[in-house]
Amino acid sequence: MIIALWIVNAILAVLFLTAGAMKVVRTKSALADSGMAWTTDASVGQVKTIGALEVVGALGLILPRATDIAPVLSPLAAVGLSLTMVGAIALHVRRNESFLAPAGLLVVTVASAVLGFATL
Numbered sequence: 001m002i003i004a005l006w007i008v009n010a011i012l013a014v015l016f017l018t019a020g021a022m023k024v025v026r027t028k029s030a031l032a033d034s035g036m037a038w039t040t041d042a043s044v045g046q047v048k049t050i051g052a053l054e055v056v057g058a059l060g061l062i063l064p065r066a067t068d069i070a071p072v073l074s075p076l077a078a079v080g081l082s083l084t085m086v087g088a089i090a091l092h093v094r095r096n097e098s099f100l101a102p103a104g105l106l107v108v109t110v111a112s113a114v115l116g117f118a119t120l
Helices: 002-025 028-033 037-041 044-067 073-094 100-118
Strands: none
Touching: 002 044, 002 073, 002 100, 028 037, 028 044, 037 073, 044 073, 073 100
């Protein structure tokens, strides 16, 4: 079960680290031009905060388990990312956009949390 957890967490970490770093580094207009139309409804601070939370969550999926320092933080990071995806789903529903990507990520982050707590 621990191998499945590492695989799931590695994939999630890459996805969230990439998406979060993009939100932190790129301008709001560049994000909107690249397909993130939701950024037009958010302030620059909100976009950067969401990006920072995704980066911290990605690091939280890997580092506590890899260093064996407070490994309980890994499933807690997955819970935090799950809550972020619940917010993303709500935003996309409100904007009448497809919410399949955040819904899929929600399922995988919940699976990561369950596996993480099961392997403590």
